[in-house]
Amino acid sequence: MTTLLSGTENGVLTLRLNRPERANAFNAELIGELQDAFARTAQDSQTRVIVLTGAGRAFSAGQDIGEMQGGAAISYRAHLEKTYNPLILQIRKIEKPVIAALNGPCAGAAFGVALACDLRLASDETKLVVGFGGIALVPDSAVSLLLPALIGLGRAQYYFMTNEAIMPQQALEWGLVNKVFSSEKFMPETNSFAAKLAAGPVGAFGLAKQAFNKAVLPNLEEALRVEADLQEIAGRRDEHKEGVSAFMEKRKPKFQ
Numbered sequence: 001m002t003t004l005l006s007g008t009e010n011g012v013l014t015l016r017l018n019r020p021e022r023a024n025a026f027n028a029e030l031i032g033e034l035q036d037a038f039a040r041t042a043q044d045s046q047t048r049v050i051v052l053t054g055a056g057r058a059f060s061a062g063q064d065i066g067e068m069q070g071g072a073a074i075s076y077r078a079h080l081e082k083t084y085n086p087l088i089l090q091i092r093k094i095e096k097p098v099i100a101a102l103n104g105p106c107a108g109a110a111f112g113v114a115l116a117c118d119l120r121l122a123s124d125e126t127k128l129v130v131g132f133g134g135i136a137l138v139p140d141s142a143v144s145l146l147l148p149a150l151i152g153l154g155r156a157q158y159y160f161m162t163n164e165a166i167m168p169q170q171a172l173e174w175g176l177v178n179k180v181f182s183s184e185k186f187m188p189e190t191n192s193f194a195a196k197l198a199a200g201p202v203g204a205f206g207l208a209k210q211a212f213n214k215a216v217l218p219n220l221e222e223a224l225r226v227e228a229d230l231q232e233i234a235g236r237r238d239e240h241k242e243g244v245s246a247f248m249e250k251r252k253p254k255f256q
Helices: 028-040 076-082 084-093 110-117 143-151 153-162 168-174 183-198 202-216 221-236 239-249
Strands: 002-007 010-017 049-054 098-102 117-124 179-182
Touching: 002 028, 010 028, 010 183, 028 084, 049 168, 049 183, 076 084, 076 221, 084 110, 084 202, 084 221, 098 110, 098 183, 110 143, 117 168, 117 183, 143 221, 168 179, 179 183, 183 202
Parallel strands: 010 049, 049 098, 098 117, 117 179
Antiparallel strands: 002 010
16 A cells, blocks of 8 residues: 555645554655655646645654664664655755645654645644654754744744644644644645645746745755754663653653
8 A cells, every 4th residue: 555645636736645544654665755756746847736634634643653663773864864854855945835734633753844845724633743852852854943933942942842732723823834724624625725826826936935945944954964963862862762662662751
């Protein structure tokens, strides 16, 4: 079964994360399929807007921690350099609007992917969770840059340290999401919104995206490198091992 479903209608490409049994957690196959899809779409003049959403009740739980724990020791720096960092850059550089359609909970690395998108539409059943801190890691996938840029440093640090969920209406008030729809009407409303964008001056949207990147995110690549370096350090510490063990054993971690 493919981990990524796709379909195009009226110039709108919908990419649907398809691991519902794992809350659409990212594994190597899914990340690879996403990277390939963005690479193809960048060259496809018929696709004018991209919608990224999840199958089932979740957008994505983030990285599949179980996959990271099997086999030899993993370099988190190397993992990020191969997976999320290139994907984040693809999303920011593609000269087409990318919409994160947050149909349900979104956490961790998936939060970073959503933040990298140009617009975020949320279901009223969405919960946004920074994650990472629960297993003693630092925010990666550009979360350390994009989240403070959208809601401020103090709020970003608070939600990282507490791991509390940001609810849809709060996210809307802060500009973290652009619209909130009821779960019953979520995809029809999202499709209608995307179709309106696709009928617009997408070429100008792409040029404006370059301008926004230069003005607001000139240090994106450097931020991704810093995150990868710090994650390599965090991933080798005992508190991370305890955090992962507690997560896998479904118990509260005992950090010392």
